[in-house]
Amino acid sequence: MSVSTISYIVWAAIGVLALGLWGLSYLRPNVVAHPSDAVGQLVTRPVVRVLLVLGFMWFGWHLFAR
């Protein structure tokens, strides 16, 4: 198995894990918080909310513009 195949498998596993947590957040919200609730907690912290917004802006710029 090549190095790149292993890399892609790990990326795929991270993606599946994210989807799994998302699904679980609907089925068992007391075990895994819904993503929007997690965001709701993050925006209650003054520094974290600024970092979240700046990070999200940079993320979109990096993906679609540069």
Place this chain on the structure above:
Amino acid sequence: MRLRTRSAILLAGGVGYSLIAASTTPFTLPADFLTGAAVVAMAVLVSVRWPVRTRKIRARAASASASASAPRPLGHPYLPWLGLVVVFVAWELFNYLVHGSRANHPTFSSITDAIDRFYLLKTLLFLGWLAGGLEIVRRGSRSQGRRT
């Protein structure tokens, strides 16, 4: 305006904007302009709708989680997400810093570059980014508690 109508207009606008933005090519002026306009819109919304101090939204978040209808959390329901972020960042950094070609060690950007080759997938990715930004703005908004 009713919430349903407003949501439908927002969705239609977001889909239309994403369809146009996804048709642009990175490192060109149209891509810069359309992505930049969304970034500026988010900055404006945050400036207008977010309270300067977080005390009120912190109290609102605490009362929402303590309400009788909310399910009682078992342990720390945010911990799985934190774990996912840690794994994601660690793997991204490893691929970015390790010696070798980008083909052998693809970063998240490499994956999204591959996605961007498909117009529909890029449209969905852009729409997801817009929706995520709107959710961040909405969650931190001073009026969010009154609407829900």
